[in-house]
Structure formats: structure tokens, C-alpha cells
Amino acid sequence: MPAIAKKKPTIVLQRTRHPLPESNRSEVVRALQPIQTGSIELYLQLKNAHWNVRGHAFGSLHALFDATANEVLEFVDNLAERMAIVGGEPLSTVQKLASVPQLADAPLGMKNQDEFIKLIVDRISYFAGMVRDSLSTIERNNDPVTTDACLRGLASIEKKLWMIESHLQSKA
Ligand SMILES: [Fe+2]
Known part of the structure; x- marks a missing residue:
């Protein structure tokens, strides 16, 4: 069966004198959204x-x-500001987050430390993979400043992944 081509949602950009061409900026915004x-x-x-x-x-x-939450919060702010700088619209409404969730939610009632470590390791690993996927698009669209912001955030998050994951590996 032939693959069905997914239609990319339209990106509406704000007017800006940012020097990156509009076609590149819309791809950068598309990569930053998730x-x-x-x-x-x-x-x-x-x-x-x-x-x-x-x-x-x-x-x-x-x-x-x-x-780790504090470092991620700094990354949240940098990502949102890069989106706005290139003409995109960063969103942080509860409605938006609920309508297109990117990460599986945590189960209610979880307390056990090993379960929490595994859950957080899983979520950070998945998110780091998302950032890596987005990075290749951002690099292709000639935005080294956004690339740099993503790399710095990714480096700190991957370091925390190692620190959290090491709690499990010490028991092996
Ligand atoms: Fe606290």
C-alpha cells in the first residue's frame, strides 16, 4: 500500500526583520514546536x-x-524565546499542552523511588531524542543561534540523564 503523505500544518509567522529567510524560519519554528x-x-x-x-x-x-527541573525550565525559556525571535508563537497554555501531549503522563499515585527513576530516565531519554531530531532540521535551515541554544540545553539535560540513571546502575 502506498504511504500516505502527511500534510504539514501551516506555520503563521509574525512580521520580523530577522535576517533568516522566511522559508527557513518557518521550518525552524516547526522543529521547535514539539x-x-x-x-x-x-x-x-x-x-x-x-x-x-x-x-x-x-x-x-x-x-x-x-x-534537573530548574535546568529544564531554563531550556523551556530559551526555546520559547528562540521561537518568538524567529517569528513563531511559543505556547504554554494548559489547553495546548493537553491537546498535543509530547510525553506519556506519569501514573497517579506513584511513590516508589525506583519506579520514579525509571520513569524520569524514560522521559528525559525520549525528550533528548526529540531535541536531537529537531536539531538536524534546525541545522539544515541555517540557524546556528537556535542550534547553539538547543545544544546547550541538550548537554545539560543529557548530563542529568546520566546522573539519574546512575542510581539504577549502581545496583547491577
Ligand atoms: Fe521544592
């Missing part, structure tokens, strides 16, 4: 873990989930 909303979801999941985790490693996990 990681901009996904980063907000990841931030919320990290705060959920920070507040609800229980277990003998509570102290270190409570602090590590919060430190």
Missing part, C-alpha cells in the same frame, strides 16, 4: 517526581529531580 511544549511537560513531570518520590534515597533524588 520540543517547546515537550520541555514544559518534562519540567512538570520532574516537579511531580520531586514532590512525590519516597524511599531511602529520598534526599538525593528530591534534590536531583529539582535541580
